[in-house]
Amino acid sequence: MSNKKKLVMIGNGMAGVRAIEEILKANPDMFDITIFGAEKYPNYNRIMLSPVLAGDTTIEDIILNDEQWYADNDITLHMGKRIKEIQRGYRKVIAEDGTEAKYDTLIIATGSNPFIIPIPGHDKQGVMAFRDIDDCDTMVEAAKKYKKAAVIGGGLLGLEAAKGLMHLGMQATVIHDQATLMNMQLDTPAGEMLRTSLESQGMAFKTSTLTTAVVGDERVTGLTFKDGTSLDCDLLVMAVGIRPNMALAKDCGLFCNRGIVVNDYMQSVTDPSVYSVGECAEHRGIAYGLVAPLFEQAKTLAYMITGQGLKTYQGSVVSTKLKISGVDVFSAGDFMGTPGADIIELMDKVGGVYKKIILEDDKIKGVVMFGDTADGPTFFQWMQDGKDISEQRSTMLFSASGLGDAGHSGEDLASAMSDDTVVCGCNGVTKKDVVDSIVKGGLTTRKEITACTKAAGSCGGCAGLVDQILASTLGTAFVESEHDPICNCTEMNHEQVKEQIKAKKLTMVREVMSVLGWKGEGCHVCRPALNYYITMTWPEDSEEDRTSRVVNEKMHANIQKDGTFSVIPRIYGGETTPDDLIRIATVAKKYNVPTVKITGGQRIDLLGVKKEDLTAMWKDLDMPSGYAYGKSLRTVKTCVGSKWCRFGTQDSTALGIHLEKQLERIWFPAKVKLGVSGCPRNCAEATIKDIGIVGVEGGWEISTGGNGGVHVVATELLCLVETAEEVEAICKAYLQHYRETGRHNERCAPWQQRVGLESIKTAVVDDLANRQALIERLKVYLDTQDQDPWAERVADAEKQQQIFTEYTPIDIPVVEV
């Protein structure tokens, strides 16, 4: 028997299975997984039941994970088995047919139950809800025999059900207790326009009407209403809301309120071995009924359960779209607006377009759109970002993209969207994700994009937008500026030059320039780049050219505005000793250093040093060079970590010092900074470094591609490892991969954006042989870098070698004539 932990899930629906997918993505081998589902189908896209009913798609097409998927992932699936009891004491669940399963961790993802209003006659035949495939089948069968359908509930679900029944050939009347349809999402004008539009499609309405009873013998034959009127019908669908399905949880003593109460990690507040996601869970007082927040919850749960660290779910803002073809409705946030609110509106009754935006301090608080909803996702994004729209307010209702096209301005809209605009709200897929899948993944159809990113995979509302992005991206894929030459001295770009250096085994800067037809003797842009490329490609055979180095790298010190230099010795990991401090202080005094400063990189900068004092100072200091001048490892910033800190889970200082020693003499395309924090409080600010390492319980989280400089970029998670040795291996492999594929002067952050995190993961994390090969190549290079540059200069000076005479000026007497 395997000794993996047992994970059992009750409920085989959208939120639960998404959580399992995320868990498998993070760690496919961590659990033995068993799933119980009351329905006799594998996980399907419940959202798409309306289009199925309306004939726009089929059941086969909405299966999300077929049985083969469960088999492929070694998941034990019990379809059609309803769990009747959870025994927390024994950590097991029992199904109605007696099947049992023991768990170490339990996920309850039982969704919700449709609410049936308990009016007299509600239990007659022909009265039903709209929730699952069986309900769909029932409606299809009923439509063959009966003609008159009634739907109670004029919300999203009720309208979609009515539309579906009409498609099946029935007359449909929607009874709604409020005056406005979809009153939870729409204001009165939008509700009116929606009603007009649906009426023109043949849907009938009875609004502001309360139903008092269902009449009929065995089967429903009609309804009576509070106003004394009645309606004939032979099928009644109740779509008046849902109730979280929490009976099992309640019975076993888990704290429940509206739903199963969970903390920010989606963990039951009563029992940490039990988690809950989906419509059955109540988070910060809210039980959601749309998939987008549920998928976010699923991600958080997976992150927690697989021990990746502490990521919390903070609740969601939701937006709604109605899936009835020919009717475009979008709503998000506070769509009514408090009295006196700042509102901008556009109403075109004839054209059937209505847009309203509720503002507060020039920030979007709510959106309602009817007819033209193309900008809905953009506005929703602006709302979530808290974007100041004062500049857009006069034009945004005509089109957020500002192109003066109030229609579905197609491609233009797609190309005008910002990278982080969420295209698919259900799955949180941004424009950039879609574009990346096209550009880097080479995808060319919506189907492929959906398979890869999940965009347009849930409600399908964004399918058009995905198509537009596809069109606009493919159209421009070939005119990228990336192919620009290195500088004016050549027509070749970085990649071409690197290729030639390798193919022709060019090992000297001047050789590269003459073989590759350089104009002139090169400049401050190309010469240092060539120097880097030859030593990176041919570490053992190339001849590095000091005259092609920029001043700082040639002098091993940073030049200052007055021509003096600064000296920054290594203080590994920012940890020093009284002796080192005394030595630095003594040297500073001896050479009259005008400024002594603690740097932002946790070490000490001696500023204003005369060129001719440099070698002597280095000798007296007798400390390694801090490389503060180079495209090399600068600092490894650390926090105190577990050695002292009461929260520390890992010894971040020790690891930081070790890494700094391992990586200190490497030259990179650009400078490299690391940060190591002992716990997720992240006092070393690791997540804005080129590599950020954060200690978590039992391991280290390695994230990469951050930058704290001109454009702040947070790192992206590369992987999670258990030991310090693995951290070292991953860092070395990542950095060597960067050395080999980065362009000179391109820092890790833009490099990672360019080549894509996924491709880096493959090269560095997943492909072990490749990882090893990268580390080997780095070692070959490091073996050629065995001397500290300051020590080397000091030795030269002592040997009276002439090579470095540039450190000494020559005094000549002024000869009077």
Next chain:
Amino acid sequence: MSEANKNWIKVCTLDEIPPSQARTVKAGDTIIAVFRLTDNRVKAVENRCPHKQGPLAEGIISGDDILCPLHNWRIHLDDGKVAAPDEGCVKTYPVKVEDGQVLLSLD
């Protein structure tokens, strides 16, 4: 003044200037950068960039030009003129190599 009656001062041997690099020569309050070009010709200019006094001796030599180490202005060593689009001029000094000796004139 003609070649012959210049006051040539011995500065150092050519070998004492590293190839394609420079050394600074201090004459009173003036600092002069003496460059050894790639083909072993020598050039000398005042070691003060017309932009913000950058020490030109620390720059990268490119042909007969020097690229200032501070903000990369390009300066022609023959005439001391700054290459477009930037503008300015730096003082040049006569300099030559004779029998391996670098000779500089302050005239």
